[in-house]
Amino acid sequence: MTIALAATVAVAATAVVSGFGMVGSSAEERDANGRLDVVASFYPLEYLAKTIGGSHVQVTDLTAPGVEPHDLELSPKQVAAVGEADLVLQLKGFQPAVDAAVxxxxxxxxxxxxxxSPLVEHSGTGEDGHDHGGADAPDPHIWLDPSRYAAVAEGVGARLATADPAHAAAYRANTEALTAKLKALDADFRTGLKNCAGKDFLTSHAAFGYLADAYGLHQISVSGIDPEAEPSAARLAEVKREARxxxxxxxxTETLASPKLAETLAKExxxxTAVLDPLEGVGNGHDYFSVMHANLRALQDALGCTA
Ligand SMILES: [Zn+2]
Structure with a gap:
């Protein structure tokens, strides 16, 4: 009853404000079902919008499950959806098609x-002078460090609360619950990767630089930041030398990019080989936390960690 009344008052207030030529009031940003229309550019942002927004948001993901997001292409319909959204969540510099659509x-x-959560450049992603995809580009993969992902979650939660003040308390509570889970995940990684025989791991694309930084590990990558980039012969030789x-x-290997190169390298x-999932597209009943826990186990196996 109270909520219905509040909504009515908000709509009335909007009507009055609109009468004076001001638009963009929060009450106008909700669809016919009272839900905020959120467009997220790829899985980690979709997961934040759904987890924090709950039943108060309608979330559209621009990257379909099973599609590699770096080189995403958008249909005219998707570009229109970006324009009509109440809120668009993106990661600038990660998906050129989304940057262009926005x-x-x-x-x-x-x-x-x-x-x-500001981007930084990472070693092993192009600083050696070879052009193997996104050389000298900032690393976009912030969501693979739970602490950085929590900072993004807090920002998304605050943005939702501003856009839809009627449900601000729910957004705040959901943000707190999520960041608490991320803190626990961070603690699991910290403990789980404390006593390991090695600290160097070899990936196909350089998605794990922030994770490596957070837990004192070292990533050696074959392809650089872009999973589709073909490594040069010189880079391959360098990777083999480093691995030895x-x-x-x-x-x-990972779930979305072809494992062929990694398998050849492993054979040589x-x-x-094992899977380390960069969480760029998640399906099959998995979510951020189940994949991150699987990643932790994979790293523990590869690095010879003892609990
Ligand atoms: Zn990536």
Missing amino acids: KQAAPAHVTDAAAL EHGVSTVF LGLK
Whole structure:
């Protein structure tokens, strides 16, 4: 009853304000079902919108499950959806097609995850002078460090509360619950990766730089930041030398990119392969936390960690 009344008052207030030529009031940003229309550019942002927004938001993910998000292409319909959204969640510099759509369609409100947790460059992603994809580009994979992901979650929660003040308390409570879970996940990684025989791991694309930084590990990557980039012969030779030098046991493959190169490399070096998932598209009943726990177990196996 109280909520219905509040909504009525809010709508009335909007009508009055609109009468004076001011638009963009929060009450106008909700669809016919009273839900905020949120467009997220790929899985980690979709997960935040759904987890924090709950039943008060309608979330559309621009990247379908099973699609590699770096080189996403958008349909005209998706570009229109970006323009009509109440709130767009993106990570500037990660998906050029989304950057272009936001520029073209000019949605009312955009939240850039990179503004909530600043990007840095990572070694092993292009500083050696070879052009193997996104050389010298900032690393976008902030969501793979639970602490940085929590900072993005807080920003998204605050943005939802501003856009839809009627449900601000729910957004705040959901944000707190999520960041508490991320804190516990961070503690699991810290404990789980404390006593390990090695600290170097080999991946196909350089998605795990922030994770490596957070837990004192070292990522050696074959392809750089873009999973589709073809490594040069010189880079491959360098990776093999590094892998031998650091006693790497495992070549990590991932779920969305082709494992062919990693498998060839593993064969040549006589190493195992295992999956380390960069969480760029998640399906099959998994979510951020189940995949991150699987990643922790995979790292513990590869690095010879003892609990
Ligand atoms: Zn990536």
